[in-house]
Amino acid sequence: MAFTGFFLIFYLIVHAGINATIFFNDSGQTFNAAASFMLHNYVVRILEVGLFAGFILHIIQGIMLWRQNKAARKINYLKQNYVKEINWNSRVMGWLGTFILLFLVMHLYHFWAGTKHELYFHGPEVNLYEEMKEIFTNPVWFALYMIGLGSLLFHLLHGFHSAFETFGINNKRWTPIIIAIGVFYSVVICLLFASMPLAFMVGWLQ
Ligand code: HEM
16 A cells, blocks of 8 residues: 555656646646647556556555454444544545545546547547636536545645555654655645646636
8 A cells, every 4th residue: 555655646746747837827838748748658658557557556455454444343442532543544544535536536537538538539639728727717626626635635644654654664763754744745736736726717827
């Protein structure tokens, strides 16, 4: 779980970085060029298969871990002590993960399925920037993206340092540093992602 988590943490940096080119505010020229490169590059297409496998594996591992946690305690707690880390872990991470999965289904429907359909059936040029503008100026999609990104923030806030812990890095010296890097990473990535729908919604980007 930690290994696929690391992989997805890295993917989000690349994804947010490429998307951030919309802030050149050049009507999406730079962004569309970068997206087009990614879309037509065979190495990227192969990596994409790895990415999907990573997501699916991470979800399956999450479900297995949740079931193991449940099975380990045959009789349920009469009253749960929600302050304990273990409860936050098994209760909240599962729910956040479920929200993120729903977010991903919506997101792939918006930007992936349509793009591939355009690419294979209507020719090589796809204007992803225009697609973004259309989606993010719709208040319902905008709200759902914000909820999805909020869930991602809390999922990452916990998941980042947990992944290091799983690999045995859990001590007085490193843990506070890893937690600080995790908070920085989670906040910056989620704010950067959230600023994209916001920029279209309020008209900063045309
Ligand atoms: C508001 C922020 C986001 C924007 C504007 C955005 C935009 C896009 C766009 C335009 C694509 C299509 C790219 C292409 O087909 O080459 C895409 C694909 C994708 N996005 Fe996002 N994205 C956002 C957030 C996220 C988040 C938070 C995740 C993961 C939790 C994510 C996961 C994916 C995946 C898995 C794909 C398909 C991968 C691929 O096409 O290779 N995105 N996104």
